[in-house]
Amino acid sequence: MDFDKLTDEEILNIANPLMDNLMEGSSERNHQKHTRDFTDRLKVIVTEENLLKQWKENKIGEFSKREILSIIHKSDSIFVLWKQWFTHSHEEFLAEICIVEQAGKLLVDHVWIR
DSSP, X not given: OOGGGSOHHHHHHHHHHHHHHHHHHHHTTOHHHHTTTBOHHHHHHSOHHHHHHHHHHOOSOSEEEEEEEEEEEOSSOEEEEEEXXXXXXXXXXXXXXXXXXXXXXXXXXXXXXX
């Protein structure tokens, strides 16, 4: 897929469901759901043990609303940045997702919240 030819709306139609699913999986403490759309590379990093540790250390609550900040168009991937909020924090965070195509599927190759 030539990602740099997609409109912002088309990119958000791809990115939002992927981000929604992994955030729902995290809130549900469901590793399989959280990593469902991850590349094999990312699945090696985000193990169930690693995710359980993150959940235990979570002091900011569950994912709340998010607001689009930017879309980075590349030919082989897309990056989407959001301002992110949590249920037990007044602070603002940055959420990022990188989406690539592998074997005809659109998958998450990187995601973080800071």
